Amino acid sequence: MEDKGENGQAVKYYRLSEIEEQNTFKSTWIIINFNVYDVTKFLEEHPGGEEVLREQAGGDATESFEDVGHSSDAKEMAANMVIGELHPLVDKLVDPLFGRGSYHSYVPHVHVRGAVTVPPVHHLCQSNVTKTYRQDGVHG
Numbered sequence: 252m253e254d255k256g257e258n259g260q261a262v263k264y265y266r267l268s269e270i271e272e273q274n275t276f277k278s279t280w281i282i283i284n285f286n287v288y289d290v291t292k293f294l295e296e297h298p299g300g301e302e303v304l305r306e307q308a309g310g311d312a313t314e315s316f317e318d319v320g321h322s323s324d325a326k327e328m329a330a331n332m333v334i335g336e337l338h339p340l341v342d343k344l345v346d347p348l349f350g351r352g353s354y355h356s357y358v359p360h361v362h363v364r365g366a367v368t369v370p371p372v373h374h375l376c377q378s379n380v381t382k383t384y385r386q387d388g389v390h391g
């Protein structure tokens with residue numbers, strides 16, 4: 252699926268299942284903040300070592316990336332490795348409470364358009380909260 256990004260350029264969206272397959276030395280992708288990074292060529296150059304990247308291969312590395320407190324230089328380097336974004340629709344049925352720990356970080360991106368999966372109730376509530384104000388000033 253392609254779409255227009257903020258700067259008008261085409262954005263490539265990858266399904267989680269596609270990303271999960273890219274976990275080999277031949278092709279190593281990671282997700283950070285819904286962006287998909289191809290770090291295959293960077294493995295050996297990574298100052299933190301290739302092992303930490305390999306451990307996150309095919310999955311969501313947002314938390315580990317943030318925990319390290321990477322410098323702004325590191326963030327710039329990462330920006331050059333972006334190949335696309337995580338697809339906004341979750342394509343797998345994952346138990347929201349007992350499944351992968353990283354599931355929750357995908358949830359805010361989920362738009363329910365007849366999708367196979369339903370975000371946890373509290374997220375639905377958040378997006379459905381609407382306030383109506385009646386003309387007599389009483390909050391409905």
Ligand code: HEM
Nearest residue numbers: 288298299303304307312315316319320321322325328329
């Ligand atoms: C595209 C993604 C990444 C890029 C471009 C990147 C880049 C860098 C750079 C430039 C450094 C040197 C220190 C700094 O400038 O902050 C560094 C250190 C480090 N990185 Fe990454 N990194 C990436 C992803 C990750 C991930 C996903 C992890 C954890 C799983 C990780 C773990 C570390 C660790 C442990 C260090 C060493 C910190 C230290 O020695 O104090 N990095 N990384």
